[in-house]
Amino acid sequence: MTARNLLLGIIALAAIAALAAVPRFVNAYYLALAISLLQYTVLATAWGLFSGPTRYVSLATTAFFGVGAYTVAVLGEVLPWPLVLLIAAGLGAILAAIVGLSTLRLSGVYFVIFTFGLAELVRQLVVWFEVNKSRVLGRYVFVDITQVHIYWQLLALAVAVFVVGWLIARSRIGFALRIIGQDETVATHCGINTTIVKVLLFTISATVMSVVGAIMAPRWTYIEPSIAFNSMISFQVLIMALLGGADRLWGPVLGAVPLTLLFEVLSARFPNTFTIILGCIFLLIVYLLPRGVAGLIETARTKFSRPRLSEAAT
Numbered sequence: 001m002t003a004r005n006l007l008l009g010i011i012a013l014a015a016i017a018a019l020a021a022v023p024r025f026v027n028a029y030y031l032a033l034a035i036s037l038l039q040y041t042v043l044a045t046a047w048g049l050f051s052g053p054t055r056y057v058s059l060a061t062t063a064f065f066g067v068g069a070y071t072v073a074v075l076g077e078v079l080p081w082p083l084v085l086l087i088a089a090g091l092g093a094i095l096a097a098i099v100g101l102s103t104l105r106l107s108g109v110y111f112v113i114f115t116f117g118l119a120e121l122v123r124q125l126v127v128w129f130e131v132n133k134s135r136v137l138g139r140y141v142f143v144d145i146t147q148v149h150i151y152w153q154l155l156a157l158a159v160a161v162f163v164v165g166w167l168i169a170r171s172r173i174g175f176a177l178r179i180i181g182q183d184e185t186v187a188t189h190c191g192i193n194t195t196i197v198k199v200l201l202f203t204i205s206a207t208v209m210s211v212v213g214a215i216m217a218p219r220w221t222y223i224e225p226s227i228a229f230n231s232m233i234s235f236q237v238l239i240m241a242l243l244g245g246a247d248r249l250w251g252p253v254l255g256a257v258p259l260t261l262l263f264e265v266l267s268a269r270f271p272n273t274f275t276i277i278l279g280c281i282f283l284l285i286v287y288l289l290p291r292g293v294a295g296l297i298e299t300a301r302t303k304f305s306r307p308r309l310s311e312a313a314t
Contacts, residue, residue, distance in 0.1 A: 019155055023148045031147055033264065038154035039216060040260045043233070044240040044252035045161050046208035049168065050201040052246035053177035056107065059234045060099070060115035063122040064092045064206040066229035068213025070126060073139040073223045081143065085214050092210025093203050095122075100199035107184070116234070123229035130225070138224035145218040153215045161208055165249040168204075173197060181247075235278065236263065243285045245292025254293040 023031055043061060051058050071088040079087070103114050130137050168174045176197045179187040187194050217223060236259070244255030259281075267274050289296060 016155070016159060020152065023151055028147070031151060033261075035147065035151050035154060035216075035219070036264065037257060037260050038151065038158055039212060040237065040240055041253055041256040042154060042158045042161055042212050043209060043237045044244065044256040045158070045165065045249070046205045046212075047237050047241050048246040048249070048252045049161070049165050049208075050198075050205040051241070052248070052251070053174070053181045054198060054201070055181045056104075056198070057112045057238070058115045058202075058205075059112060059231075059238065060118045060206070061209055061234040061237045062229050062231055063115075063119040064096065064209035065213035065216075065233055066119075066122065066126070066225070067091050067095060068210035068215075069217040069220075069223055069228040070139075071210075072143065072214045072217035073141055073228075076141055076143040076217070081145065085211060088210050088214035089207050093207045096203040096206030097199060100202040101195070104195060104198045104202065116231075119229060119231060119234060123225050126229070127225045138222055140222050141217050141220065143218050147219070150215055150219055154212070157208065157211060157215065162249065164204065168201070169249060173200065177201060232275075232278075235282070239278070239282050239285060241292075242282075243289065243292055245294025245296075247291070248294040248298075251292055251294035 022034055026034065043065070047058065047061060050056065068088040068091075071091055072084055075084050075087060099118060103111070106114055127137070168177075176187065176192045176194075179190060179192060180194055180197065184194055213228065217228075220227060240255035240259045241252045242255065243259060244253060245251030262281075263274075263278075266277055270277060285292075291299075
């Protein structure tokens, strides 16, 4: 281990320890804001694990998030909390594997449309089941999980996602994903099983999203399909990841933090026009920052680190 890596490890541990201590020094409002920041940081980073290297734009975040939330609504009072989280992760993984095996041969706008339709399909299936089988449309969530517990669980999940993403980026799977993102035909000719690689990463990403939904469920107390499967979550996560730069592991954080704060203000002050403002922000990001903030930083770093012709000549 080099001195630089050791220093970075110490800084990371210190940052995690500082973030873990946040609930002890803030009031209820700022704790709720910190939970929102962690929620969207994890969701955007998980989205980037798959969509960043492959360039497949997914709008299915809400589907997996809602599956996790409804798992808690149904099982939260009858099973231990760790087991509920495990079941939520398993259901998200199974759904993602089934969907991935059947649809990841699609690409471009077809994949975008399908993933958006998937979220709506899952929501309608839950509505049908609740109305026709359980005879209730909404469920109360009574579990012994406080806001502080939610914060710490999201922080632990964020650390786990970054570790997994770091390991994937340095593995053969990460290399295969980057080739798929550049040219899937070339990846196939190189002997890469593109279907298996894409399904594996799609499943990992979806599993994390389902766990986030499960962790966030106790925060609402009452859950119904329109809350758990809110399509705005998918669009917000997409915008955050694109703003930060989805092709870098740390990129989505650069979008999730400022946009979560901005959306908090806009939704409170402009509740009737929030979706219009959200659409305008999306257009500006795509037009002005096609590679996100991370790409802008790397371009600037390359520009200023490149030696001038006069310096090179000497």
